[in-house]
Amino acid sequence: MPAKDSASAPAARSRLRLSIGAAVVLGLVVLSAAVGLGIMRGQAQPTQTVQIDEAAGDDEVAVGGELYVHVLGQVTDPGLYVLEPSARVVDALAAAGGSLDDADLQAVNLARPLSDGEQLIVPAVGADPTDAEGTDPVGDGLIDLNNADQAELETLPGIGPAIGQRIIDWRETNGRFASVDDLLAVSGIGEKLLAGLRDLVRV
Structure with a gap:
């Protein structure tokens, strides 16, 4: 009786190894199939291309x-x-x-x-x-602070070469004059001088 049990033990171990091996092989086959299916789906999936319109x-x-x-x-x-x-x-x-x-x-x-x-x-x-420049369609005789050159500015009362140049420098640094009152930001021009210019200039 012990001899019979000892003879059947190797056979059982062989069957166990075979079952494990078969399970591993089956797992590898399933995994390979899943990976392959995923790749095929990825290839079949349409790709959306976004173009930048320059x-x-x-x-x-x-x-x-x-x-x-x-x-x-x-x-x-x-x-x-x-x-x-x-x-x-x-x-x-x-x-x-x-x-x-x-x-x-x-x-x-x-x-x-x-x-x-x-x-x-x-x-x-x-x-x-x-x-030449068609920039004075009003024809009102007023000097445009945003377009006047040095010579035009100096025709204004109280505006000499120095202040005329400061007006041009301010314009080049800050952009256009939004209103005549912006002249107060120019060094050398105060309320009194502005009062004398108000009816002679425009923006």
């Missing part, structure tokens, strides 16, 4: 501008352009493709800050220089 980005920059300037005259592409708030005449000409060969750039102040809604006219050589 042109749309450019449009957003344009819309974000604050100055609308109508450029006419001797430029490559006359038209309406939207520019940055700090833009100057030279920027408007660049936006319009540059000036033509017969443009009289000496009649245009390229460094002048632009104002919203203005019309900039670049004349041809020999044309009337008063038609």
